[in-house]
Amino acid sequence: MRETILTGVRANEEPTLGNFLGAYVPMVELAKKYAGEKDVNMFVPDLHSFTTPIEHEELYGQIIRGVKYYMAAGLPVDSEGVSVYRQSFVSAHSEMAWILSCFTGFGEMQRMTQFKDKSEDLRDSVSVGLFSYPVLMAGDILLYSAKYVPVGEDQFQHLEITRDIAMRMNRKFGEIFTVPVKTAEQVKFMNLDEGLRVRSLTEPEKKMSKSAENENSKILLSDKPEVAAKKIMSATTDSVGKIKFDMFNQPGVSNLLQIVSLLKGVPLQDVISRWVGETRYGDLKNETAEVVRRFLVEFQEKVAAISDDDVLKVLEQGEERARVKAGAKLLEVQKVLGLRR
Numbered sequence: 001m002r003e004t005i006l007t008g009v010r011a012n013e014e015p016t017l018g019n020f021l022g023a024y025v026p027m028v029e030l031a032k033k034y035a036g037e038k039d040v041n042m043f044v045p046d047l048h049s050f051t052t053p054i055e056h057e058e059l060y061g062q063i064i065r066g067v068k069y070y071m072a073a074g075l076p077v078d079s080e081g082v083s084v085y086r087q088s089f090v091s092a093h094s095e096m097a098w099i100l101s102c103f104t105g106f107g108e109m110q111r112m113t114q115f116k117d118k119s120e121d122l123r124d125s126v127s128v129g130l131f132s133y134p135v136l137m138a139g140d141i142l143l144y145s146a147k148y149v150p151v152g153e154d155q156f157q158h159l160e161i162t163r164d165i166a167m168r169m170n171r172k173f174g175e176i177f178t179v180p181v182k183t184a185e186q187v188k189f190m191n192l193d194e195g196l197r198v199r200s201l202t203e204p205e206k207k208m209s210k211s212a213e214n215e216n217s218k219i220l221l222s223d224k225p226e227v228a229a230k231k232i233m234s235a236t237t238d239s240v241g242k243i244k245f246d247m248f249n250q251p252g253v254s255n256l257l258q259i260v261s262l263l264k265g266v267p268l269q270d271v272i273s274r275w276v277g278e279t280r281y282g283d284l285k286n287e288t289a290e291v292v293r294r295f296l297v298e299f300q301e302k303v304a305a306i307s308d309d310d311v312l313k314v315l316e317q318g319e320e321r322a323r324v325k326a327g328a329k330l331l332e333v334q335k336v337l338g339l340r341r
């Protein structure tokens with residue numbers, strides 16, 4: 001059986017530059033490298049969209065736009081073995097989530113830091129779905145026997161719990177699941193030195209988050225290029241006065257260096273060598289703003305050239321393939337559970 005690489009980006013909020021650099025870019029690069037050799041699944045986790053309250057009348061359009069973004073980022077959708085699908089169009093995801101939840105400890109779920117952070121902000125409107133969504137995510141991965149799951153650093157804990165659930169069920173029922181490789185190996189597979197975390201522009205000790213309220217903290221893929229450039233120009237830096245790549249003490253300038261490197265496709269070390277020791281933060285901001293502006297102009301042109309029909313064609317093919325593969329795995333699991341002969 002061919003190895004599978006799989007990832008997904010929620011579509012309910014406008015994706016940020018963090019999503020783009022943390023998930024789209026590695027996935028597209030891997031898809032181009034391995035198309036024809038490994039299966040590549042880039043799906044839309046649409047059932048994950050309303051773990052927190054959203055505008056439901058916008059959701060359908062956001063999902064279609066999410067797929068346009070995958071295509072505009074360069075995903076080779078016509079290559080053999082590349083599948084794009086919506087989670088809710090493959091009902092095995094929901095069934096698998098229920099099954100896995102019965103083999104997941106309440107205590108281990110309570111340790112999920114993303115739940116803790118998000119539920120603090122939401123207070124009274126915390127749903128059970130927000131609590132249990134890592135189990136749905138585990139199903140997304142295990143249904144397709146994915147070995148590689150390129151995600152940003154914020155999703156590492158969810159990948160670890162997926163491994164734990166898979167190993168636990170394998171011990172109980174025999175080798176029914178492929179266990180995804182450890183996060184350290186995922187990072188190597190993505191050709192990175194460490195997990196990627198693009199920072200907030202206003203509070204660079206935090207990650208750039210699509211749900212952050214402060215619009216200036218994030219670059220959205222739909223931002224007007226000029227507006228995005230202004231956000232970079234007003235990014236928080238520090239009072240050290242000398243440029244150095246040091247995410248701990250100088251996260252603001254380090255974040256800009258990282259953005260330049262990733263968007264230009266130039267090794268980080270080269271960007272650092274160019275800027276290290278310089279004292280004029282404004283110059284670094286100018287260069288970053290220009291790189292971001294140019295990226296958005298080109299990306300948005302590509303998005304505009306993709307029609308809804310193009311997207312639906314890609315989805316229909318991907319969903320057919322996904323239903324076959326996920327259905328077969330679900331049946332295997334139903335059998336060991338005693339639900340089917």
Ligand code: TYM
Pocket residue numbers: 006007008009010011018019020021022023045048136137140141149150151152153154155196197198199207208209
């Ligand atoms: P989501 O939609 O919040 O984020 C999508 C991807 O973007 C990455 N990311 C970042 N990377 C670097 N820097 C940042 N500031 C940044 N912000 C976000 C995330 O790590 C992620 O890779 N539960 C997932 C979606 C999902 C999924 C899956 C992913 C559902 N099922 C199965 C992989 C496999 C989520 O909410 O990601």
